[in-house]
Amino acid sequence: MDTPDRAAAQQPPASRAEDSPVFSFINNLSPIEPLKSAYNANSLQGYQSINITSISSIFTSPHDNVHKETRLAKSSLGEISESEASAGGSKTNKPARSSNAVRLFACTSTITQETHTVTCSDVADPPTGPCDLAQPAQFDNGSPDHNTTPCHGVRSDLKQDKCRKLDAVQAVKNTVEKRKCLFSTEIQLLDGGQPVNDSDDVLGCEWSDLISTTSGELLAFDSTMDDHHRGMHLAAKNAESCGYLLSKLTGDSEISGRAHPSASGQVYYQELVMGEDQTENPQIFQVGQQTISTEEIQDNIYEPNGCIPLDYKVESQQRGIRRRCLVFEAAGFSNTVVQKETVESLSVSTCKGKSHVQTQPRGLRGIGLHLNALALTPKGKMASQDHMASGLRPSLAEKDVHGKFLSAGENFPNSGGELLEFPMDDCSAGGFPVNDHVSSQSVSPQKKRRKTDNGDDGEACKRCSCKKSKCLKLYCECFAAGVYCSEPCSCQGCLNKPIHEEIVLSTRKQIEFRNPLAFAPKVIRMSDAGPETGEDPNSTPASARHKRGCNCKKSSCLKKYCECYQGGVGCSSNCRCESCKNTFGRRDADSELIEEIKQEGEQTENCGKEKENDQQKANVQNEDHPLLDLVPITPPFDLSSSLLKLPNFSSAKPPRPSKARSGNSRSSASKATATLQSCKSSKVAGSAIDEGMPDILKEADSPNNCVKTTSPNGKRVSPPHNALSISPNRKGGRKLILKSIPSFPSLMGESNSGSAMNDTDNTFNVSPLVLGKHCFCLCR
DNA sequence: GAGTTTGAAACT
DNA sequence: CAGTTTCAAACTC
Structure with a gap:
């Protein structure tokens, strides 16, 4: 008309x-x-x-x-x-x-x-x-x-x-x-x-x-x-x-003229995003003027969407997906609707099922990073995190309803479009940073919610309270998560704001340079994403694991001090913790090794075995199947016992960042992957991924590949699960996630990894959480 | 809300 | 790479 x-x-x-x-x-x-x-x-x-x-x-x-x-x-x-x-x-x-x-x-x-x-x-x-x-x-x-x-x-x-x-x-x-x-x-x-x-x-x-x-x-x-x-x-x-x-x-x-500055922001975004995609959109940022390439736009747009899942499947594809997503969004399809369709179509087409995609109307773009940190955290700190992206989105996110959604980092490159949107509900979206200063005003209520409401704790949405780091170090949860600080934050001298994008970006890059996995999720939950969605085995990490093990001494891995615990995953061989009592599952190096061996043997049969804490093991083993299914991944659960161990990881390869970083880690990973692959058989692809991936990733991948089964927690999940198909963790994780996050995170992660994440990162990017969430939703 | 504990991050 | 320091979250009161 x-x-x-x-x-x-x-x-x-x-x-x-x-x-x-x-x-x-x-x-x-x-x-x-x-x-x-x-x-x-x-x-x-x-x-x-x-x-x-x-x-x-x-x-x-x-x-x-x-x-x-x-x-x-x-x-x-x-x-x-x-x-x-x-x-x-x-x-x-x-x-x-x-x-x-x-x-x-x-x-x-x-x-x-x-x-x-x-x-x-x-x-x-x-x-x-x-x-x-x-x-x-x-x-x-x-x-x-x-x-x-x-x-x-x-x-x-x-x-x-x-x-x-x-x-x-x-x-x-x-x-x-x-x-x-x-x-x-x-x-x-x-x-x-x-x-x-x-x-x-x-x-x-x-x-x-x-x-x-x-x-x-x-x-x-x-x-x-x-x-x-x-x-x-x-x-x-x-x-x-x-x-x-x-x-x-x-x-x-x-x-527009200013744009540049803003543009800078865009640039930043671009960089992040582009980093991955640069090829596509090189033009875009040309400073303000010009148009942002449609793609970018689309990307941006899409990212928000839940499309991510798709991306998930295929990394390379991701963009396409994003775009798609964008389209959908643009289309205005309700997420649900889109999902439906998409699902159908998708399922048909390539998709491998990315059910989650469907479900996810909105992706979480920012995933990558620290979603784990935020999201994973039991409380629901979920924040979406994209790196910086968040900054970009804020407005948007806010818009939604009460601003319930903040996309935190849509823009963030890392996410590569992975921007995650977080439902405000959870964190009140608040999580996202986004907006910052201003937003704070309008948002403030939300923030309050976030802090108080959200999470179970109310902390969920809580943000950082940095004083000396200026929110430019990993100490800062927001920064680590790849989101801008926002109202909820009580930080001082914060430079982690859109205004300081350049600084943030540069700092981020520095940190990443130093440690490529710095912004990777601390814990990768594989299970969620992959299995459930069934999607991408590749991208999705099979089981969640620590990026690098914890080093707890006094907390016995029973408190949030412990990253593993916080991430809802069991400790792994990578961990150097003392007196580990991680309820999610704990693995001693020895046990791991043993497990690995077993797994190898078993894997053929079952693909994996579960291990668990010594004590837990007994309990768990029995349960695995049932429990797993039933049990929510969530940390709290005893499930831990049920937790499966990842076969491969075993050994202790310390998942050192370096390895992961280098992406070399593969060897071990490869092994794991191999095993995993065997398990799943089907996807070997993971191996490739694995290669690139850090151990953690590998693990994750492997699990994914092998099975969804792998529980998020690498440890927990054991290939064997495959049979089970679902690791307890997942479930648990999912459940948790679901509440916190309504929509699925988009898979953005992959593409996204954006600035922060590299290829490997990308894998990470897909935040397990998200995946898990999706999966969870789907499953349920 | 203030203070303590804790362990990761950063630094040397 | 290891040890130390710094930092902020987590926790306690």
Whole structure:
């Protein structure tokens, strides 16, 4: 509807066509066709767009897509937008969507401003939730590449035009306007107000042009209005990371100019993200101006989404996935919806099941890092963490509902798009950093929640209280988690804020340089992700393990002082703890060795054995199966006994970071993997991963590969589980996670690892937690 | 809320 | 790489 008009306005030719009856006709048709196309044309693309991880296609597609999209965008976008609008038009987006959309907006908006391309606000439409399916189709229509395209539909262009028309025409307008409102600039523009500098220009010819070119790519997001607005405001406030983006959106042309700074933030993000993906988006950051490559945008957008799971499966694919995710988000699919579809499609396509993906509407991008730290922590400190990303997202995250979700680190590269969104619920999202200063204001309540409410403890959301480290050291939970400090934090002299992105980033890099795994999750939980989702064996770590063992002496590994305990995993050979009583499972080196041996022998049979604390073992062994299933991974449980040991790890290879870092560790890992592989047989791939991976990872991987079975806790899980399929840990973990985190974390992790994480990291990135969560959800 | 304990991180 | 110091979380009162 609107789109056509707008399109016409923007693009004379196109618009004309649009105006024509034919156009209308097409529009009508488009919705349907798109679907077909989506599905048909490329199952891949279609899937991808959906969620599917089809990776290769995805990756490749982006560029192609972009072009196509751009093209399409002009012509088709209008249509699409229309169709979407029509479809969704009536409806406001669902909240969930909105949230996502919002994020997208933020990103897009910013982008658009800078680039002048499009604003996204309206895009929200896509989500328009009405049709999950429809949307995809739409996307497809718009652009074969669905991935990117979906968003396109929404382009600011369209929006503007739409707005105009809408103003004249429809009730929809309201919604639209709202959307627009999200981004003040756009809105203004639409209204005719031109508060925004850039907008003005843009509005003119440029919009069309820009839009056509870049915008096409740009995703239109719809933000569900209210939420978006909220988000926007928040963002504006927060401005730091995302804030600037928002601000831009809001119409500050200046901002765009400023963009650089903000851009810096973006850059940072890019770096992080890009680091992985750089190839794709090198352009993007060119400083403010330009547009952020659609991909990035998409990425950003997507990341938030839960798409991650897909990524999960295939690392390389991840992006594609992300994008896809973005699309979905853009599409505004409710997570659920998307998930459904995606699931179906995905399952069909490549997916390996990434059920979680589905479930996860929102990924946790930031995963990587310290999710474990935050998330894992029993209390639910879950924070999402992406590195820095969090900063970016904040606004977005906030937007959602009460800001319940904060995406912490969407942007963070590490996450590589892995940004995790955390449901505020848990941590109150608060976790995320995001926003910081400003946000704090608005958020404060949340923060309170976080601290008090959230977690079981109330601490869950609690943030750091650094005094001397300026929150730029691993001492700082936030920093370690890869998130910006936010209100909840009681830190002093904090530099871990979006404003100081550069510093944060550089510091982070330094630390990573020193210790590549520094930001990797301390504990990797394999089981969760992989098994349950069934997804990626590769990426997912099979069992959780300590990145490096604890060194507890007095706490007996029974207190949170113990990282293992805190992470809900049993101690492993890597641990140097004394008088270990880790309830999750403890492994002595000797026992491990023995186990390994056994495992080797058994693995063939069962693939693994469980070991456990001496005492626990007895108990556990019996249980394994039953207990495992029943038992929540969560630490507290005695399950520990049940915990399986990882076969391989055995020995003590100290999972030294160095090894892991170097990625060399493999040998041992390889062994483990081998065994694991044998277990699973199927996936050896893990081996490769393993190679790259640190021991921990390996372990994780192996477990994954072998089985979901592997419990998160490496130790716990033993390959044998495979049979069991589920390690207790997982379950436990899942359960816990579920509460805390509603949505699945996106798999972002992989891609994400972003800055912090390297390849190996990436693996880590996928936060076990998340995975676990997903898994958990799925399983249940 | 203040003080103590604890163990990781950082430093040498 | 090992030992020491610094730091902030975890814990206790």
